[in-house]
Amino acid sequence: MESTKNVSRKRKKRVNQIPFGVALLVGVIIIGYLIKDLGPKHPMTWMFGILLGFTLRNSRFCFTASLRDPILTGGTNLSKAVIVAITVATIGFSAIQYGAFLKGDPIPGNINPAGIHIAVGAFMFGIGMVIAGGCASGTIMRVGEGFVMQWLSLVFFILGSLWGAKDYGFWKSNFMDKGLELFLPDAIGWFPSLIVQFGLLLGLFILADWFGNRSKN
Structure with missing residues (x-):
């Protein structure tokens, strides 16, 4: 019983990553908006790069x-x-x-x-x-x-x-x-x-x- 408690204490508490994901999404949108003045291709390239990275990471x-x-x-x-x-x-x-x-x-x-x-x-x-x-x-x-x-x-x-x-x-x-x-x-x-x-x-x-x-x- 004691050993089970020790094991449970050693387990790391799972961190809620939703706030980090939301903050990252907001940052991606802001960067895409800021680079729009460089040309119409830049925001599109930025978004395609993000989507491609997301696809590579999950697949x-x-x-x-x-x-x-x-x-x-x-x-x-x-x-x-x-x-x-x-x-x-x-x-x-x-x-x-x-x-x-x-x-x-x-x-x-x-x-x-x-x-x-x-x-x-x-x-x-x-x-x-x-x-x-x-x-x-x-x-x-x-x-x-x-x-x-x-x-x-x-x-x-x-x-x-x-x-x-x-x-x-x-x-x-x-x-x-x-x-x-x-x-x-x-x-x-x-x-x-x-x-x-x-x-x-x-x-x-x-x-x-x-x-x-x-x-x-």
């Missing part, structure tokens, strides 16, 4: 976890979420690009040659993401949550990005521009390209779902 959405969890825990929920997100993005981007194609305008987007530099960069970035415990979105989300490790990761993420931007010309002329140039719609047409894209995504989703169910059994 625990992270590209690193989507690739790491199937190996470490067997979970594929985030993997399937990423595949769905890419599918939705494909619909939007393909519509924008096809619209530009019909008008005869340059195709928007970063369409760059593929080569060994992508494989090497992806491998190095993948190692860094696993060690850091998160991708760019996951790192920024956890910085807001107060994870000190992610503060350190963000600092070096910025430093690495600045270094990469400084030497971008070297990498572009010696590696990127010498890769294989292939824009799939130019090679096989827009409709077959979408069939290939959505077919691959559907196959990956089915594989992820099967692997996740297999790990639960």
Whole structure:
């Protein structure tokens, strides 16, 4: 009986976070109002950023976890979420690009040659993401949550990005521009390209779902 009382005393009293949430919401609205004079895009960008951060925080959405969890825990929920997100993005981007194609305008987007530099960069970035415990979105989300490790990761993420931007010309002329140039719609047409894209995504989703169910059994 005495031990039960001691345990109950050690339990921290749960703090009511509603006042903090209300104060934070008021602060967000005030900041959005104050930056409206800088241009109409600034308040909209501010609100979208807040909503995106809220979504990331509650969904625990992270590209690193989507690739790491199937190996470490067997979970594929985030993997399937990423595949769905890419599918939705494909619909939007393909519509924008096809619209530009019909008008005869340059195709928007970063369409760059593929080569060994992508494989090497992806491998190095993948190692860094696993060690850091998160991708760019996951790192920024956890910085807001107060994870000190992610503060350190963000600092070096910025430093690495600045270094990469400084030497971008070297990498572009010696590696990127010498890769294989292939824009799939130019090679096989827009409709077959979408069939290939959505077919691959559907196959990956089915594989992820099967692997996740297999790990639960």
